[in-house]
Amino acid sequence: MSTKKLKTVSLEKMIDTHIGKEGTSNRDIFEQELKIELLGLLIKEARLHQNLTQEELGKLVGVQKAQISKLENNFTNARIDTVLKVFKALKAKVRFRVELPKLPKGKVAMAGV
Numbered sequence: 001m002s003t004k005k006l007k008t009v010s011l012e013k014m015i016d017t018h019i020g021k022e023g024t025s026n027r028d029i030f031e032q033e034l035k036i037e038l039l040g041l042l043i044k045e046a047r048l049h050q051n052l053t054q055e056e057l058g059k060l061v062g063v064q065k066a067q068i069s070k071l072e073n074n075f076t077n078a079r080i081d082t083v084l085k086v087f088k089a090l091k092a093k094v095r096f097r098v099e100l101p102k103l104p105k106g107k108v109a110m111a112g113v
Contacts (some may be wrong), residue, residue: 037074039083044072046090060089 020026047057047068054068061068063082071078071086087094 040074
């Protein structure tokens, strides 16, 4: 009988090894997909907490039950306004955090009109 000793590594190291290091294309895609999946889970959890069916939530938002199902199961890239309507119907507070790269000193970002 072989006795191999298993080595314990951190989740971060596993992701670095098998997905890619931070800043790589594969890692960026992985993290984006993970965030979208978490959004679907949050929608489902909030809906269940409110004791709503997908059909009832769809009626509150003005979309079909199938759209709610797709959101919860990450089968669609939903429009941001639809996602916001869903969270509003669920009486959930939504906060977005946008991080922009730092600009060189003296440079100012301008928004187009």
